[in-house]
Amino acid sequence: MIQLSPSILAADFADLGRECRKVLDAGADMLHIDVMDGHFVPNISLGVPVLASLHKALPDAYYDVHLMISQPVRYAEAFVQAGASCITFHVEAVEDAAGAIKAIHALGVGAGVSIKPATPVEDILPILDQVEMVLVMSVEPGFGGQKFMPAAVDKIAALDAYRREHGLGFRISVDGGVNSQTGALCTAAGADILVAGSQVFAAADPAAAVAELRAL
Numbered sequence: 001m002i003q004l005s006p007s008i009l010a011a012d013f014a015d016l017g018r019e020c021r022k023v024l025d026a027g028a029d030m031l032h033i034d035v036m037d038g039h040f041v042p043n044i045s046l047g048v049p050v051l052a053s054l055h056k057a058l059p060d061a062y063y064d065v066h067l068m069i070s071q072p073v074r075y076a077e078a079f080v081q082a083g084a085s086c087i088t089f090h091v092e093a094v095e096d097a098a099g100a101i102k103a104i105h106a107l108g109v110g111a112g113v114s115i116k117p118a119t120p121v122e123d124i125l126p127i128l129d130q131v132e133m134v135l136v137m138s139v140e141p142g143f144g145g146q147k148f149m150p151a152a153v154d155k156i157a158a159l160d161a162y163r164r165e166h167g168l169g170f171r172i173s174v175d176g177g178v179n180s181q182t183g184a185l186c187t188a189a190g191a192d193i194l195v196a197g198s199q200v201f202a203a204a205d206p207a208a209a210v211a212e213l214r215a216l
């Protein structure tokens with residue numbers, strides 16, 4: 001079953017609660033919360049108070065929190081207290097990825113690891129038996145609305161082959177430039193979760209955009 005995680009980066013932040021409710025009502029499975037610190041990536045987005053407010057307004061939603069920050073372990077607990085359902089960190093941001101996963105699990109939530117376009121899948125093979133999710137970046141993290149990088153499809157296929165070969169259960173998510181064409185390539189390669197920002201929130205009819213992606 002393909003799941004859809006709309007990225008709130010492309011939402012109207014002045015109307016965030018209503019925008020999120022709309023995509024959830026339209027069938028989105030979760031909300032992708034893009035956290036950027038202006039250090040790990042060259043942009044600043046939102047932080048703990050925004051998630052806490054969203055969680056208060058929409059307590060039953062699943063919050064898929066993507067930390068594009070330099071010190072993910074330091075801030076993971078605050079995001080979990082604010083309502084994060086799972087925490088994804090970047091392998092490029094930590095020295096001890098296994099330690100980061102343990103720290104996230106100790107908070108009682110699922111752990112995901114993300115790789116930038118230049119990071120090979122081989123870099124995360126030793127920790128794939130410890131995570132619930134791998135997030136493949138199909139754009140350089142930092143900004144929404146970029147063009148999908150097709151090399152992500154090969155990474156998804158390699159991860160899918162690896163999990164089958166080793167009997168692992170992590171889910172494969174893909175983030176950046178996902179639309180109905182690029183999303184179809186990703187799901188055919190083995191992706192389970194599509195993260196889409198502009199395609200959903202910038203659409204004239206977000207509900208129709210969710211339905212189109214969910215049907216892939």
Ligand SMILES: O=C(CO)[C@H](O)[C@H](O)COP(=O)(O)O
Nearest residue numbers: 007141142144145177197198
């Ligand atoms: O993590 C991100 C950027 O760093 C965003 O989630 C991603 O770019 C999604 O936006 P879009 O679908 O508009 O490309």
